[in-house]
Amino acid sequence: xxxxxDVTPTWYLLLAAALFAIGCTGVLVRRNPxxxxxxxELMLNAVNLSFVAFSRTYLDIKGQTTVxxxxxxxxxxxxxxxxxxxxxxxxxxxxxxxxxxxLKG
Amino acid sequence: MIEVxxxxxxxxxxxxxxxxxxxxxxPVHAALSLVLTLFGVAVHFVSMEAHFLAAVQVIVYAxxxxxxxxxxxxxxxxxxxxxxxxxxxxxxxxxxxxVGVGVLGLVGTAVIVARGRTIVQSVEGLDTVGHDAxxxxxxRSLFSxxxxxxxxxxxLLVIAxxxxxxxxxxxxxxxxxxxxxxxxxx
Amino acid sequence: MHLLLSxxxxxxxLISPSVNWGSLTPLLVLLGAGLVLLxxxxxxxxxxxxxxxxxxxxxxxxxxxxxxxxxxNSTVHHGPKSLVGExxxxxxxxxxxxxxxxxxxxxxxxxxxxxxxxxxxxSPEVYGxxxxxxxxxxxxxxxxxxxxxFLGLEVLSIALYVLAASHRKRIESQEAGLKxxxxxxxxxxxxxxxxxxxxxxTGTTRLxxxxxxxxxxxxxxxxxxxxxxxxxxxxxxxxxxxxKVAAVPFHSWTPDVYQGAPTPVTGFMASAAKxxxxxxxxxxxxxxxxxxxxxWRPAIWVLAILTLVIGSTxxxxxxxxxxxxxxxxISHAGFILVGIEAAAHGGESGDxxxxxxxxxxxxYAVLVSGTFAVSTLVGRxxxxxxxxxxxxxxxxxxxxxxxxxxxxxLAQAGVPLTSGFVAxxxxxxxxxxxxSYAIAIIAMLAAVIGAFLYLRIIVSMFLxxxxxxxxxxSIPFGTGAAIGISVAFTLVVGFFPGWxxxxxxxxxxxxx
Numbered sequence: 001x002x003x004x005x006d007v008t009p010t011w012y013l014l015l016a017a018a019l020f021a022i023g024c025t026g027v028l029v030r031r032n033p034x035x036x037x038x039x040x041e042l043m044l045n046a047v048n049l050s051f052v053a054f055s056r057t058y059l060d061i062k063g064q065t066t067v068x069x070x071x072x073x074x075x076x077x078x079x080x081x082x083x084x085x086x087x088x089x090x091x092x093x094x095x096x097x098x099x100x101x102x103l104k105g
Numbered sequence: 106m107i108e109v110x111x112x113x114x115x116x117x118x119x120x121x122x123x124x125x126x127x128x129x130x131x132p133v134h135a136a137l138s139l140v141l142t143l144f145g146v147a148v149h150f151v152s153m154e155a156h157f158l159a160a161v162q163v164i165v166y167a168x169x170x171x172x173x174x175x176x177x178x179x180x181x182x183x184x185x186x187x188x189x190x191x192x193x194x195x196x197x198x199x200x201x202x203x204v205g206v207g208v209l210g211l212v213g214t215a216v217i218v219a220r221g222r223t224i225v226q227s228v229e230g231l232d233t234v235g236h237d238a239x240x241x242x243x244x245r246s247l248f249s250x251x252x253x254x255x256x257x258x259x260x261l262l263v264i265a266x267x268x269x270x271x272x273x274x275x276x277x278x279x280x281x282x283x284x285x286x287x288x289x290x291x
Numbered sequence: 292m293h294l295l296l297s298x299x300x301x302x303x304x305l306i307s308p309s310v311n312w313g314s315l316t317p318l319l320v321l322l323g324a325g326l327v328l329l330x331x332x333x334x335x336x337x338x339x340x341x342x343x344x345x346x347x348x349x350x351x352x353x354x355x356x357x358x359x360x361x362x363x364n365s366t367v368h369h370g371p372k373s374l375v376g377e378x379x380x381x382x383x384x385x386x387x388x389x390x391x392x393x394x395x396x397x398x399x400x401x402x403x404x405x406x407x408x409x410x411x412x413x414s415p416e417v418y419g420x421x422x423x424x425x426x427x428x429x430x431x432x433x434x435x436x437x438x439x440x441f442l443g444l445e446v447l448s449i450a451l452y453v454l455a456a457s458h459r460k461r462i463e464s465q466e467a468g469l470k471x472x473x474x475x476x477x478x479x480x481x482x483x484x485x486x487x488x489x490x491x492x493t494g495t496t497r498l499x500x501x502x503x504x505x506x507x508x509x510x511x512x513x514x515x516x517x518x519x520x521x522x523x524x525x526x527x528x529x530x531x532x533x534x535k536v537a538a539v540p541f542h543s544w545t546p547d548v549y550q551g552a553p554t555p556v557t558g559f560m561a562s563a564a565k566x567x568x569x570x571x572x573x574x575x576x577x578x579x580x581x582x583x584x585x586x587w588r589p590a591i592w593v594l595a596i597l598t599l600v601i602g603s604t605x606x607x608x609x610x611x612x613x614x615x616x617x618x619x620x621i622s623h624a625g626f627i628l629v630g631i632e633a634a635a636h637g638g639e640s641g642d643x644x645x646x647x648x649x650x651x652x653x654x655y656a657v658l659v660s661g662t663f664a665v666s667t668l669v670g671r672x673x674x675x676x677x678x679x680x681x682x683x684x685x686x687x688x689x690x691x692x693x694x695x696x697x698x699x700x701l702a703q704a705g706v707p708l709t710s711g712f713v714a715x716x717x718x719x720x721x722x723x724x725x726x727s728y729a730i731a732i733i734a735m736l737a738a739v740i741g742a743f744l745y746l747r748i749i750v751s752m753f754l755x756x757x758x759x760x761x762x763x764x765s766i767p768f769g770t771g772a773a774i775g776i777s778v779a780f781t782l783v784v785g786f787f788p789g790w791x792x793x794x795x796x797x798x799x800x801x802x803x
Contacts, residue, residue, distance in 0.1 A: 025204065029201040062495070252375065263423065268416075271457055
């Protein structure tokens with residue numbers, strides 16, 4: 001039944017909604033900031049997928065141009081976010097024996 | 106037919122990778138799952154004839170952003186990164202799946218309701234003829250309609266660079282030493 | 292830019308939009324000052340003379356503000372216009388909010404200079420980021436395209452993430468930066484998804500003018516197919532912006548971030564970022580989607596009421612003054628949302644609502660900058676003394692400073708003869724004019740509850756004795772000037788509000 005259908009933009013939009021929902025859930029349930037950044041990237045990717053799908057629907061290039069901007073923003077965000085993480089971890093006492101003893105590997 | 110198979114295969118990559126990011130406890134595994142998702146999205150871009158974006162997706166996202174993630178994880182050590190915890194939204198953790206399902210339900214319904222609609226405003230149309238049509242069109246849009254936005258991204262990148270310098274720089278030892286010396290002399 | 296484009300124009304017939312450089316000058320001044328500062332600081336081995344960075348920043352803020360006044364005059368004579376291919380607009384609300392942001396930048400630069408000296412941090416980058424953040428705010432308030440708005444939002448937000456984390460010696464500052472970053476990125480993603488769905492429903496991201504969302508809505512709003520997509524898109528836009536303005540239930544980041552960030556940065560966040568975010572809310576939803584107002588006005592209504600009630604009540608139970616001020620800023624966001632709700636009614640009362648929002652944003656920006664300037668001084672070196680007990684006996688130790696803080700707090704509480712009273716009054720009357728009586732009454736009750744908080748700080752300053760051995764609060768020149776300007780503005784507008792109200796009303800009607 002699926003094979004009989006054409007791949008319409010709606011399929012991509014539903015996939016994007018699912019991807020956004022997974023990313024959104026991830027930001028809310030995970031506690032590791034790096035993984036939270038990754039989940040934000042998932043959300044942005046879902047947005048990109050939607051933009052390109054809509055660009056298909058309208059036969060309009062603007063949606064694709066927007067994705068270009070989102071990519072730049074994502075890159076800038078990641079750079080700053082990772083900068084903050086590095087700054088925090090460098091400030092913490094590096095030889096934190098208690099923590100290391102508790103780690104499971 | 107082939108389109109459907111490609112769609113399903115790429116979608117499995119996207120969703121599988123996304124679930125991997127959320128569910129894998131090791132940040133390195135999460136980052137590698139992210140690569141899977143990003144490649145899946147790039148495949149979708151190709152099948153929607155957004156060739157330039159597909160290339161950029163692989164180069165910038167998979168090539169630069171994920172590598173940056175892995176680089177930071179390796180730099181700081183996996184153990185240390187796993188030790189890092191933050192709780193920006195206290196007491197809202199249990200809301201996570203609920204919010205996710207809510208967003209999916211809302212957007213999904215809206216998308217299905219809006220299915221197969223007609224085009225409302227006249228637009229120039231996507232040109233897919235010629236080997237670099239997509240790039241040309243994108244460039245034209247970027248430098249005409251969106252030229253201000255394009256210039257604004259340069260400010261964004263300046264901020265990213267300056268911000269990282271500010272965050273990652275150690276206190277200026279040379280300057281402090283010079284100041285102390287001046288203080289002693291005075 | 293022209294040099295780059297013209298050869299292409301000849302070969303490929305690229306039609307580049309004409310650039311009206313004159314109207315872009317406020318943005319160019321901020322950008323230019325930021326770049327000069329960063330490059331100059333990087334090239335000079337020993338750094339510039341102390342205070343020069345702040346002077347340059349303050350001068351740029353003043354220049355950008357004055358240029359916007361000049362643009363205001365030309366708007367009055369020649370009418371509002373759009374710039375760079377409809378990417379930006381120059382009209383009443385954009386200039387009014389732009390001037391508020393420039394005022395916030397000026398005050399923040401004055402306070403930050405002394406702060407950085409006290410904390411012994413030498414960072415020209417901080418000023419560069421302030422300038423760029425203000426640029427982003429100006430773009431947000433003036434954008435006529437959701438993509439431009441989003442980029443302005445990111446310019447502002449990313450600069451603020453770094454600024455919040457910029458105090459290298461305090462781990463709280465960096466953790467605040469991290470929290471702000473994660474929630475900011477999260478909310479940006481929501482906003483962007485909203486942009487995508489609105490684009491999907493209308494085929495454009497332009498807000499007003501020809502071939503824009505506004506005209507598309509006028510054409511297609513009757514088809515239910517688009518409506519669902521559009522409504523969900525607008526809901527996501529609202530979620531994203533509600534995070535930025537710290538409306539309940541999207542406020543949970545505010546107290547932690549306000550507490551952890553360096554105090555002058557907190558002041559800048561509470562003034563400039565809030566002004567810009569309300570400008571964006573006004574521009575993206577209120578002014579561009581009037582046809583859809585029956586769908587989004589109830590959401591604003593709920594946000595306004597929750598924000599008023601929860602912001603005011605939770606503020607009372609805090610013991611850290613920065614957290615108190617964070618909750619108070621949440622409740623102020625609630626008051627501004629009351630104005631937005633009135634603006635949503637459209638027509639005559641809608642214009643009054645817009646005017647009240649503009650007035651509130653400007654007076655609150657100055658007020659909160661002044662409050663955090665005092666709080667910066669009381670925080671003493673290390674920026675840690677923000678408990679209520681640090682304020683004990685301030686009235687005896689530093690009577691002038693305590694008096695200034697008392698003026699700010701009374702104004703925030705909405706006591707007559709201060710700018711805060713006029714702002715609250717105009718918002719509530721705008722709501723009553725638009726026959727939103729329920730919200731007007733709740734706003735008044737919230738003002739009364741909120742007053743307890745401010746009185747608590749005042750009581751502890753004047754009526755309680757402080758510990759004698761505490762470090763004496765010093766008042767350096769720059770911060771003193773910032774506090775002086777804020778007090779003068781608060782009282783002048785409190786006594787003679789007519790001219791500013793008139794200006795705000797005028798601005799609200801001069802729309803692109």
